[in-house]
Amino acid sequence: MKKAIITVVGKDRVGIIARVCTYLSESGINILDISQTIVGGFFNMMMVVDVADAKTDFDGIANGLSEVGKSIDCVIRIQLEDIFDMMHRI
């Protein structure tokens, strides 16, 4: 398992989760956890995913997600989970 964190931030609209999840499903990326909230009309989602069996390399996924983000007016980032673990856990 190779865990990564996806964050999606943007103005709320219909179909954000659907678009992101479709992309992930087509790319062979398994979703382990989703947490989502809306603050002041802004959509804010965090996903924990497993990229171990992804069909493309990490760069490819990052670029793919970034493209999906542009099409739905959101900023989508993917980062390996280690950076958060290292910073916030002893």
Add this chain to the structure above:
Amino acid sequence: MISRSEIWETNQMIEKENLDVRTITMGISLLDCMDSDLTVMCREIHDKIVRLAGKLVETGDEIGREYGIPVVNKRISVTPIGIIGSAACKTEDDFVTIAKVLDDVAKEVGVNFIGGFSAVVAKGMTKSDELLMRSIPKALSQTERVCSSVNVGSTKTGINMDAVRLMGEMICETAKLTKDADSIGCAKLVVFCNAPDDNPFMAGAFHGITEAEAVINVGVSGPGVVKKALESARGKDFEVLCETIKRTAFKITRVGQLVAKRASELLQVPFGIVDLSLAPTPAVGDSVAEILQEIGLEYPGAPGTTAALALLNDQVKKGGVMASSYVGGLSGAFIPVSEDQGMIDAVNAGCLTLEKLEAMTCVCSVGLDMIAIPGDTTPATISGIIADETAIGMINQKTTAVRLIPVVGKTVGEQAEFGGLLGYAPIMPVNRFSCEAFVARKGRIPAPIHSFKN
């Protein structure tokens, strides 16, 4: 499980507070490239650097994308060339030839600086060391990416005053040869006391002879993150202040440790150290001076500055050492003038002087860094300043350094422009009284009494 607020905090640091990995520096030993034939040696140096560091830039960028954090600089440091060139170099020009090879190879592998055009002469100079030192002005004026450093003293050996005198002259000469670009050559030249062998930061990086074949050292930075965290500690007592700095330094250093480990794995080069320095850039919000202001000073240079800096430096270290088992290099707060907008503002406001900066160097991680002084400053005066700074390092068992830029053709009230990461600097006044007779004395200052610990 990582919470949303923790993810938000990390990404906020990266996006809004300029948290970045300042440099991944690959140290490469050139000892096995030594040869009595200069042409053969230059070819060996070229081939070895390309073989080991050919993928350094690409790898640094890849790591940056994986973790979503900018890896700003990818650099190389090599064994001091004063040693490497000892068999082949018979003239100053021979050393300049090596500098050009280093410059070309830096361009070929895509790193923005290569350090190690250096001599370690804390006690005495070999013929080769002296030739290298005399070649520095030409080498730095004829290359773009080569950085040079000379270690002229240490707590164990005392101060080599012959080298101090020579470096005063070489700094002035370098300034003259690069006068068309505001004497920028001097921005790539550092004079050290107690220079560390594993410093990843330029211009003083070199791969010491105590080091392995090749090693990855990483420098993290994040003055903006510390400044932001301290906003929540306004008006609170010193315990809260220190606690906040330590926590932040821990988090920043952990990122450095992660990146260093990953780079070491991908490049198959052993991990050396994480340097947990707070290194400012001219960018707004990336300033050590602003941290000092947040601690409670109107400008750096005001009374209390040395105490505030001492506190900051110490807390950064305390937070950082917990985050990585191998902390090294310079590790602390850098206080360069030209690379820190807050410091420039303090000079322009008339709050920060060279003498106060000297006091600050007693408690910060390095020394008088990136300070522009009038172009007519004499070599003896520069040597005097170097001697003072070296004495501070020698007596206090710490690294100190001098990177002064006598800007030819400019004087107090004017400004030197270096561009890029090096920024710009107001020209600062220098004490005009003479130290000629002191500097003219031959020999060395003996090691201090507390060096005898055997």
